[in-house]
Amino acid sequence: MTTASTVVNDAAYSVTDVRHTYGTGTHALQDVSIELPRGSVTSLIGPSGCGKSTLLNILSGLLRPSEGHVEIFGRELDGPPVEVSHMFQKATLLPWRTVLENVLLPLELRDGKKAARKQKSKARELLKMVGIADFEAGYPHQLSGGMAQRAAICRMLVTEPQILLLDEPFGALDELTRERMDTELLRIVRDTGATAVLVTHSIPESVFLSDVVYAMSARPGRITRAIEVDLPHPRGEHTLADPRYLELINTVRQALDEGYRRGAHT
Numbered sequence: 001m002t003t004a005s006t007v008v009n010d011a012a013y014s015v016t017d018v019r020h021t022y023g024t025g026t027h028a029l030q031d032v033s034i035e036l037p038r039g040s041v042t043s044l045i046g047p048s049g050c051g052k053s054t055l056l057n058i059l060s061g062l063l064r065p066s067e068g069h070v071e072i073f074g075r076e077l078d079g080p081p082v083e084v085s086h087m088f089q090k091a092t093l094l095p096w097r098t099v100l101e102n103v104l105l106p107l108e109l110r111d112g113k114k115a116a117r118k119q120k121s122k123a124r125e126l127l128k129m130v131g132i133a134d135f136e137a138g139y140p141h142q143l144s145g146g147m148a149q150r151a152a153i154c155r156m157l158v159t160e161p162q163i164l165l166l167d168e169p170f171g172a173l174d175e176l177t178r179e180r181m182d183t184e185l186l187r188i189v190r191d192t193g194a195t196a197v198l199v200t201h202s203i204p205e206s207v208f209l210s211d212v213v214y215a216m217s218a219r220p221g222r223i224t225r226a227i228e229v230d231l232p233h234p235r236g237e238h239t240l241a242d243p244r245y246l247e248l249i250n251t252v253r254q255a256l257d258e259g260y261r262r263g264a265h266t
């Protein structure tokens with residue numbers, strides 16, 4: 001028999017009727033209600049300034065919405081939760097620490113220096129997985145942009161977070177590097193069973209990575225369409241030539257166009 005206490009909540013996040021207006025009076029989000037299943041990858045895409053980062057900051061617990069509420073794994077979100085790791089567009093590695101020391105930092109902050117040092121092998125495994133094991137003793141200024149983002153990914157993953165919030169993580173990289181990083185990220189997310197939410201400006205990237213793409217209108221941002229991405233896994237270079245991929249790109253483009261026109265009249 002299933003009782004209330006044995007019901008497993010399959011949603012990583014439940015967002016209900018969220019609105020946000022900043023203290024400056026900027027109305028950033030309106031009526032956002034979404035449910036993000038555990039282990040899913042979701043993209044938020046929409047015109048500049050439509051509230052994507054605001055929504056991500058609300059999911060990370062850094063920002064409290066003006067109205068509505070957010071549940072994480074079935075409990076009310078009321079501050080930054082331990083399950084979440086947030087990655088920003090810029091790698092923000094500490095310049096005076098080596099690559100390995102940068103990756104170990106979240107463990108140091110959580111468990112202390114001594115305990116972190118004992119987990120070096122875990123950090124090294126991650127560096128190996130993203131192909132920069134040979135640079136563990138190097139400093140951030142010695143890395144290319146793509147390598148620095150790889151190190152930042154390792155730093156994000158070292159605590160084995162259940163939820164990854166990614167704010168345009170590869171926006172500053174060239175297209176080919178970005179495609180490679182997308183493939184790696186997707187593999188890592190699926191291997192670890194993490195739930196990921198990605199803010200992106202790239203329609204192809206949103207389709208490639210996601211299970212669902214949420215298209216948003218111009219500010220105040222509303223979700224105008226949820227586009228389910230039914231492309232098979234594993235995804236990789238072959239996906240880019242899949243006619244269904246191109247079709248979905250077009251669907252997202254149309255959704256954005258509609259949302260943009262609707263927002264422009266509000």
Ligand SMILES: Nc1ncnc2c1ncn2[C@@H]1O[C@H](COP(=O)(O)OP(=O)(O)OP(=O)(O)O)[C@@H](O)[C@H]1O
Binds near residue numbers: 046054055
């Ligand atoms: N801390 C803040 N205080 C006041 N207004 C803010 C703050 N942060 C963001 N805004 C405003 O809220 C709106 C939404 O911003 P947000 O950064 O969430 O949009 P975005 O969709 O992520 O934009 P972009 O795609 O350009 O990064 C914008 O008009 C922005 O200027």
